[in-house]
Every structure is written in structure tokens, then in C-alpha cells.
Amino acid sequence: MQPHLLPLLSDLFGGGHLRDELRRGFASGKTKPIAYRKEQLARLAYMVQENRDAFHEAMTSDLGRGTLENDFMDFQPALGEITDAYNNVEKWSKPQKPAFNINWFAMNPEIRKEPKGTVLIISPFNFPMVLILGPLAGALAAGCTALIKPSEQAPATAAVYARLVPQYLDPDACRVVLGAVPETTKLLELQWDQILYTGSARVAKIVLAAAAKHLTPVVTELGGKNPVIVDPKMDLTLAARRIAWGKFSNSGQICVSPDYVIVTEEIKEKFIKELLAVYATFYPDGPRHSDSFSRMATKNHAARMQRLLAETKGKIVIGGETEVEERYVAPTIVKDVEWDDALMEDELFAPVMPIVVVKDVDEAIARVNSREHALALYIFSNDASYRKKVLDNTQSGTVVVNDVVIQYAAYDMPFGGVGGSGTGASTGRYGYEAFTHFRTTVVGKGWLDSIILKNRFPPYTDAKLKALGLMTSVRLPPKPKSLLAKGTKTNGWGTFLSRLGLSRLTTLLWYLLPVLAGYWVDHLPLIVQFYPGLQSFTDGHLDQFD
Ligand SMILES: NC(=O)C1=CN([C@@H]2O[C@H](COP(=O)(O)OP(=O)(O)OC[C@H]3O[C@@H](n4cnc5c(N)ncnc54)[C@H](O)[C@@H]3O)[C@@H](O)[C@H]2O)C=CC1
Numbered sequence: 001m002q003p004h005l006l007p008l009l010s011d012l013f014g015g016g017h018l019r020d021e022l023r024r025g026f027a028s029g030k031t032k033p034i035a036y037r038k039e040q041l042a043r044l045a046y047m048v049q050e051n052r053d054a055f056h057e058a059m060t061s062d063l064g065r066g067t068l069e070n071d072f073m074d075f076q077p078a079l080g081e082i083t084d085a086y087n088n089v090e091k092w093s094k095p096q097k098p099a100f101n102i103n104w105f106a107m108n109p110e111i112r113k114e115p116k117g118t119v120l121i122i123s124p125f126n127f128p129m130v131l132i133l134g135p136l137a138g139a140l141a142a143g144c145t146a147l148i149k150p151s152e153q154a155p156a157t158a159a160v161y162a163r164l165v166p167q168y169l170d171p172d173a174c175r176v177v178l179g180a181v182p183e184t185t186k187l188l189e190l191q192w193d194q195i196l197y198t199g200s201a202r203v204a205k206i207v208l209a210a211a212a213k214h215l216t217p218v219v220t221e222l223g224g225k226n227p228v229i230v231d232p233k234m235d236l237t238l239a240a241r242r243i244a245w246g247k248f249s250n251s252g253q254i255c256v257s258p259d260y261v262i263v264t265e266e267i268k269e270k271f272i273k274e275l276l277a278v279y280a281t282f283y284p285d286g287p288r289h290s291d292s293f294s295r296m297a298t299k300n301h302a303a304r305m306q307r308l309l310a311e312t313k314g315k316i317v318i319g320g321e322t323e324v325e326e327r328y329v330a331p332t333i334v335k336d337v338e339w340d341d342a343l344m345e346d347e348l349f350a351p352v353m354p355i356v357v358v359k360d361v362d363e364a365i366a367r368v369n370s371r372e373h374a375l376a377l378y379i380f381s382n383d384a385s386y387r388k389k390v391l392d393n394t395q396s397g398t399v400v401v402n403d404v405v406i407q408y409a410a411y412d413m414p415f416g417g418v419g420g421s422g423t424g425a426s427t428g429r430y431g432y433e434a435f436t437h438f439r440t441t442v443v444g445k446g447w448l449d450s451i452i453l454k455n456r457f458p459p460y461t462d463a464k465l466k467a468l469g470l471m472t473s474v475r476l477p478p479k480p481k482s483l484l485a486k487g488t489k490t491n492g493w494g495t496f497l498s499r500l501g502l503s504r505l506t507t508l509l510w511y512l513l514p515v516l517a518g519y520w521v522d523h524l525p526l527i528v529q530f531y532p533g534l535q536s537f538t539d540g541h542l543d544q545f546d
Pocket residue numbers: 122123124125126127131149150151152153179180181184185198199200201203204206220221222223224254255347349375422
């Protein structure tokens with residue numbers, strides 16, 4: 001274990017319990033005012049901005065990643081998430097009004113946005129900034145207190161958090177724990193009010209099982225084998241350039257990285273030719289010493305790819321070299337890959353692009369549907385009907401047409417998986433909502449018991465049942481023809497009037513006026529003159545109406 005971890009871990013497990021301290025921070029109520037949340041978010045933004053070099057150096061050390069990818073895909077998107085939360089926290093936190101409903105509007109129905117409490121954020125190694133700071137921004141904006149657990153596989157960036165978070169953020173609101181499996185296992189034994197876990201499906205099952213013991217809700221941001229379907233009529237130069245960028249960025253260690261590419265036989269060789277042309281422009285002196293190509297996070301990941309490349313029955317078109325000690329896996333294109341190939345089993349999470357062949361779009365759809373739902377599906381086509389066919393007949397967390405990977409940064413849209421690729425979303429307002437409880441609030445009004453609601457009280461009578469029926473009656477949709485006895489004619493006028501809602505007119509008239517008037521209680525005494533039934537209730541009680 002690295003020496004800088006020791007104080008943190010001894011603090012957590014030796015006694016001074018970080019989770020309890022965060023709980024106390026939350027219970028104090030200090031994190032709830034919007035001004036406090038904004039202060040923490042602003043401090044977080046400056047923690048990032050003022051330590052740009054430290055973060056960049058750490059990410060390069062962890063991932064062998066150059067400045068452009070560090071900046072464009074991690075550092076700036078992280079700042080973007082924080083500033084988005086800062087700019088919108090008031091708007092997101094405003095109580096929400098439900099749709100108008102005659103039965104409920106008088107009770108001031110409102111959905112309050114309340115922080116869930118003390119939360120745990122567990123992050124992977126591949127984007128050590130945005131995948132921690134994005135969720136943390138959501139948690140702080142929501143008014144929660146948070147413990148963050150960076151990945152042990154990005155230790156340099158994790159160490160930056162351990163140093164900076166205590167300097168910039170209120171320790172009552174945010175703490176860092178460094179560590180690997182044993183430490184995370186301990187954290188998961190504790191009760192949290194929400195967990196946000198980003199990582200592999202294998203570990204997600206462990207996290208969910210631990211959370212289930214406390215009935216803790218978990219947002220899971222997982223991965224998957226993201227397919228790319230290429231329309232034979234597509235501009236293959238554009239498709240090759242964008243797919244290669246998405247596949248080789250961050251050495252393929254992106255959860256929305258295009259995993260494999262589906263083409264038809266007729267375009268296969270032309271597509272590969274375009275890929276080779278792009279390869280030459282991306283890495284004119286070869287990828288090995290290029291500043292524009294990253295490394296695998298660990299030797300284990302590199303060794304796994306070395307094994308898979310040895311096992312594949314596909315033909316390596318370019319790349320294929322691995323240097324485990326240097327965590328290097330060359331950007332690799334493999335053709336003639338069968339569907340049961342070693343490369344087609346699990347998410348690759350590496351710069352290796354298998355190309356598989358189908359006879360047409362229907363087979364492509366069937367192949368995609370035979371696997372777990374992916375986090376991302378990519379369609380390269382300029383034909384609206386081709387796109388629609390794929391969209392309408394598949395499922396995935398996200399879809400991008402004619403591009404890849406960029407959807408993570410798409411503004412004000414949820415980023416998340418479906419089925420095996422995860423549950424919930426983690427960016428922007430959707431990240432905020434993951435840490436927010438939508439608390440239904442209604443205020444019962446005493447005077448409503450003088451009108452229709454008095455009928456709910458025992459002793460129950462038929463008259464009361466009938467009166468309540470006026471309030472609870474619903475209008476069913478027209479009866480489906482398939483449910484009608486054969487030969488039954490529908491009553492055209494009856495259906496027409498019922499669609500207009502005229503059958504409910506009497507209900508409406510029965511209590512619309514007193515309810516409306518009762519809402520503005522100043523006018524209640526006036527109304528009472530016209531509704532003598534109210535007199536007995538209101539006599540002597542008017543002063544209790546709010
Ligand atoms: N949906 C999304 O936003 C993203 C998903 N991913 C997915 O993450 C995976 C790669 O990331 P990794 O860091 O390798 O994931 P991982 O699941 O191995 O590790 C993620 C976190 O879980 C912790 N962890 C690992 N084993 C554990 C255990 N047995 N018990 C408790 N905690 C444990 C680690 O310390 C780390 O903080 C890929 O599957 C990728 O698709 C990665 C980035 C983004």
C-alpha cells in the first residue's frame with residue numbers, strides 16, 4: 001500500500017468514522033441552503049482549475065495519455081459538469097408543481113427536491129476526473145454529503161484528490177477514501193443513502209448485493225459491447241475516421257467506445273482501406289511513440305489483450321503488437337472475425353477493433369439483439385429509413401448516428417445504460433436527480449371536510465359512497481373493438497359526448513364552485529350564504545381556515 005493512503009485508511013477503519021462524520025455533516029442541515037451548495041461547487045471548480053498541471057500530470061502517469069485527450073475528454077468535461085451544476089442548482093432545486101387536478105389543487109400539491117443524505121461514489125480508472133467529479137457535482141448540488149472512492153488503478157490521480165479535497169471542500173460535505181477491493185468492501189458494509197457505482201458489471205453485482213442488505217438504492221454506470229452498424233451506402237471515409245477516433249482514444253478504455261463494427265461483405269474491404277488511410281494520418285510515425293496514443297491502465301489489461309489477440313481466429317490487418325511491461329497494446333484492426341471468436345465474448349475495453357460481416361441490416365439487428373443491451377449503439381447511415389429500422393428494433397443506453405463517444409458530453413441529456421449496461425443516469429440534472437428525493441407534499445385543508453371529503457369518514461353509507469364516486473370517477477378510454485362482442489355497434493354520439501367529457505359535467509358543477517371559492521378563503525363567508533349545507537360546518541369555525 002502506498003504510504004499516503006495510511007492516514008486515510010486508519011482514520012476510516014481505526015475509529016474516527018468518515019461515514020459517521022459525513023452523516024453528522026448532513027444532519028446539521030448546513031448542506032441544504034443553495035448558497036452553501038454553490039459555495040462548495042465553486043470551490044470544487046477552483047480546485048480543478050488551480051491544479052490543472054497536477055491533474056494533467058497524474059492522468060498522464062496513470063494512463064500514458066497525452067494533453068489533448070486529458071483536456072478534451074476528462075479535464076474540461078469535469079469542469080463542465082461542475083459549472084453546469086453551479087449554474088443550474090437553483091433551477092433544478094425548485095419545487096415542482098404537478099399537473100392541475102380539480103381534486104388536488106386546493107391542497108397546494110408540490111414535489112419538493114430534497115437531498116437523499118450521505119452518499120458513496122465509487123469510480124473506475126479510465127476517466128479519473130469526469131467520472132468522479134461529475135457525480136460529485138450532482139451530489140453536492142443535491143445537498144448531499146459524499147464519500148468518494150477513486151480507482152486504485154489510477155493511483156496518481158487518486159493521490160491528487162486525497163491531497164486537494166481536504167484543502168478545498170468542507171470536510172463535513174466531502175471526504176476521500178483511497179484503496180482497492182478490501183477498502184471498498186468495508187465501505188460497502190456501511191449503510192449509505194445512495195450509491196453511485198461506475199465500473200464493470202462483475203463488480204456491480206457485488207455492489208448491488210451489499211447495498212441490498214441496507215435497501216440502499218444504487219445507480220450503476222456499466223459497460224458493454226457497443227456495436228457499430230455501417231450502412232453499405234454510407235460515406236466510408238467519414239465513418240472510418242470517426243470510428244477509429246472513438247476506438248483508439250484513451251486506448252479503447254471508454255465505456256462508450258465502439259467495441260466491434262458490423263459491415264456487409266460488399267463494403268468490407270473498402271471500409272478497411274479507409275481505416276488504414278486514417279491510421280496512417282493519426283499515427284504518421286507509428287502509434288508506439290506517438291503522443292496521441294495512450295496506454296492500458298494496468299499490465300493485467302495489456303496481458304488480457306495479448307491473450308485475446310493470440311486466441312482470435314480473425315486476421316490482423318494492422319497492429320496486434322503488445323508490450324505488457326509497458327502496458328502497450330497497439331491500435332489493432334482485425335477482419336474475418338466470426339461471431340463466436342474470443343474477441344466477441346466480452347467488452348474489449350482496448351484499442352482492438354474486430355470487424356464482423358452480416359448479409360444485411362436485418363441480420364445486424366438480430367445479432368445485436370442476441371446480446372445484452374449495450375451502453376451505446378452507433379449507426380452510420382444517411383438513409384432515414386435505415387436509421388429508423390435500426391432504432392426501432394434495438395435497445396441500448398444511448399445511440400449516436402454518424403459519430404461515436406460524444407454523447408457522454410451531450411448537454412442536458414441523461415447518460416446511462418439499460419439492462420446489463422446499467423441503471424439510472426449520472427450527468428447534469430440527471431446526476432443531480434440521482435441524489436435527490438422527490439418528496440410529494442400536500443397540505444390538507446380543514447374546510448375540504450365540509451364539502452366532499454367528509455364522506456370518507458365512518459359510518460359508511462351508500463349516500464357517502466355515491467358522493468365519493470363523484471370525486472373518484474374516471475373516464476375509461478373507448479372500449480377496444482377486440483373486447484366488444486362480435487357485431488356490436490359503437491354508439492357514435494355517446495362516444496363523442498363522452499370524449500368531450502360532458503358526462504362529467506354534473507360532477508364538475510357539483511363541487512367546482514365551492515372548492516374554487518374555498519381556496520380563496522377570504523370569500524368563504526360569502527359562498528356560505530349560497531350553499532346552506534356549509535353553514536353548519538362553518539359556524540364558529542371560520543377562523544381555523546388557513
Ligand atoms: N457507464 C459508464 O459511465 C462507465 C463504465 N465503465 C466500465 O467500467 C469498467 C472498467 O473499469 P474498472 O475500473 O476496471 O472497473 P471495476 O469494476 O474493476 O472497478 C471500479 C471500482 O470498483 C472497485 N472494485 C473493484 N473490485 C471490487 C470488489 N470486488 N468489491 C468492491 N469494489 C470493487 C474498484 O476499486 C474501483 O473503484 C468497464 O466495464 C467499463 O465499461 C467505465 C467508465 C464509464
